[in-house]
Amino acid sequence: MSAGATRVFIARLAGVAVFDPAGDQVGRLRDVVVALRLGARPPRVLGLVVEVGPRRPVFLPITRVTVIEADAVIFNGRLNMRRFQQRESETLVIAEMLDRTVRLRGSGDPVSVVDVSMEPTRTRDWLVGKIAVRRTTGRGLRRRRGESMVVDWDAVEGFSAIEHGQGAAGLIAAFEKMKPADLANIVHELPAKRRTEVAAALDDERLADVLEELPEDDQVEILGKLEDERAADVLEAMGPDDAADLLGELPDEQREALLTLMEPREAAPVRRLLTYDDESAGGLMTTEPVVVPPDATVAEALAQIRNPDLNPALAAQVYVCRPPTETPTGRFLGTVHFQRLLREPPPTLVSGIVDGELDPLRPTMDLQDVATFLATYNLVAGAVVDENGHLLGAVTIDDVLDHLLPEDWREIAMDAPAAPAPGGEEVMRRMGGAR
Incomplete structure (x- = not known):
């Protein structure tokens, strides 16, 4: 479908390939940036967050998008390679709007956001038009608990409020096929509150995989927000060497408390690894070879x-x-x-x-x-x-x-400049320019 033709549900676009006019893939779509407006006015779509190169999000204005299809997005070849930085006035649809609890106007019934659609206007702007929601109670219109429906934007309220305990099932579903290193990059870019919610929603194995790819500061922050029992379960799911590296960053008292909560069989190799110097063969090794x-x-x-x-x-x-x-x-x-x-x-x-x-x-x-x-x-x-x-x-x-590598190599990799997208003749000239 062309960019000026029809409605697009955004969660379904997560991970879709982004191409320049020559047909060269420059990256993958990771999110959509919108600007919320006062009252019941639908948000304006500002652009797309596209991941180019290894772990680098850049901003692609919606005005430069020429085609949006179920499996591809095509733009006009002009792409600013400056790293995307979210502004206070901007909202990320997948990262921040999915899983929110909002209320239906009139009845006040709480519903959870499953997906958000965007659609073009006659002036070539794109606006958020429809919201796919799932009812969270059985009150109101006599719908069954958990039933889904699609409503107009002005039929709901509550997106501008700060929500505590927002879920993350929708965001995780949107990126369920991502490799742990790529999902770790998404998690690294999220606000601290949203990072905690995503960590709470991931299962132990998936969270362990993601933690192993995150910078140490993020690892310590996320582990510290988990209940001790859950933190111990996640450590058990990590490789013993990675678990030992993470525990080595914690205060002695907290480290020992978590080791005590771990299954003795899982804790034993981690304790052995902690006895070695970090930069020795003993400190570097994994205890689970074939x-x-x-x-x-x-x-x-x-x-x-x-x-x-x-x-x-x-x-x-x-x-x-x-x-x-x-x-x-x-x-x-x-x-x-x-x-x-x-x-x-x-x-x-x-x-x-x-x-x-x-x-x-x-x-x-x-x-x-x-x-x-x-x-x-x-x-x-x-x-x-x-x-x-x-x-x-x-x-x-x-x-x-x-x-x-330097201790902060993961942060450096996440913030490093990327090579310009092929086919975009203005890319090099526009690198570093304002978006």
């Missing part, structure tokens, strides 16, 4: 590294140890790279193809030595073994890079 016994077959080893939840660096090789195979393991025998596994017949025992010649890392080795080891042997992960020959964990290249 460990197999020597009598495991190639087929069994491959089945383990096919786990879609496994970090790609951890899936690059398996560690062969005598039982027990949970860290700290029995005697460490060596590693088998996944490429070697792919070359061998499925019934082959891993004990027959294990590489035991490479000396493993020691937990006290410093960051520089660990990085040198991985670079020297072209590895993306390395075994960490104690003086008694027990496997303690594995250091992966992503954790090494995390510590080699």
Whole structure:
């Protein structure tokens, strides 16, 4: 549908690709910016928030949009690459309007906002026209509890009030297919109040994934707003190394309280990691590498590294140890790279193809030595073994890079300039200009 043709429901546009006139994709739509107006006058649509490059939101005025379709937005090629900064007079539809509780005019019945539509006018402006809502009580028009309906903007009131305890189900649904790192960028950009609401609405696993991608200040803030029991559950869902890094940022008393609330089996590896220096192999390692016994077959080893939840660096090789195979393991025998596994017949025992010649890392080795080891042997992960020959964990290249980069690299990445969009001839000239 063309930009001047029909009504568009905004939540359905979340994540839609944005193209320039040449057909090159420049980013994805993340939100729509509107300006609320006094009384029952519908808000004006100011533009779109488009994520270009890695984790960089920019503002695209609605006047530059030429086509809006169910799976694509096309604009005229003029795009200011300056990072989007929300103004006090602006409201983000997906981030701030979805899930709000407003009231129907006349009856006063509370309803929850499910979606918001925008539609063009004869003057080529875009206005918010309809609101999709879900009734939150059974009073009023005798509708069943939870029934949805679409009403005119002037049929509801309450968007201008500050709402405490606003839900986040709609926002989360709009971005449910996003990778954790991308969702973390959205969460980072939200106001503190909305960040807390989103964290409360995410399930433990999803919140754990997002926390692992956030800057430390955001991690500490969000964890501090959770009930202690919930915070402990989220820490259990995180990788032990990430949980240890986060707990290491907390005061001793709070850290110990959360560790006590965690399941002992989940807390034990985290406690072990906290005993090591942050920039040692012991402090860098994860305690959950893929460990197999020597009598495991190639087929069994491959089945383990096919786990879609496994970090790609951890899936690059398996560690062969005598039982027990949970860290700290029995005697460490060596590693088998996944490429070697792919070359061998499925019934082959891993004990027959294990590489035991490479000396493993020691937990006290410093960051520089660990990085040198991985670079020297072209590895993306390395075994960490104690003086008694027990496997303690594995250091992966992503954790090494995390510590080699500046402490605030996540914030820098989120605020870094992006490359100009292809096809937009005015982009370079307009970079840094006012929107």
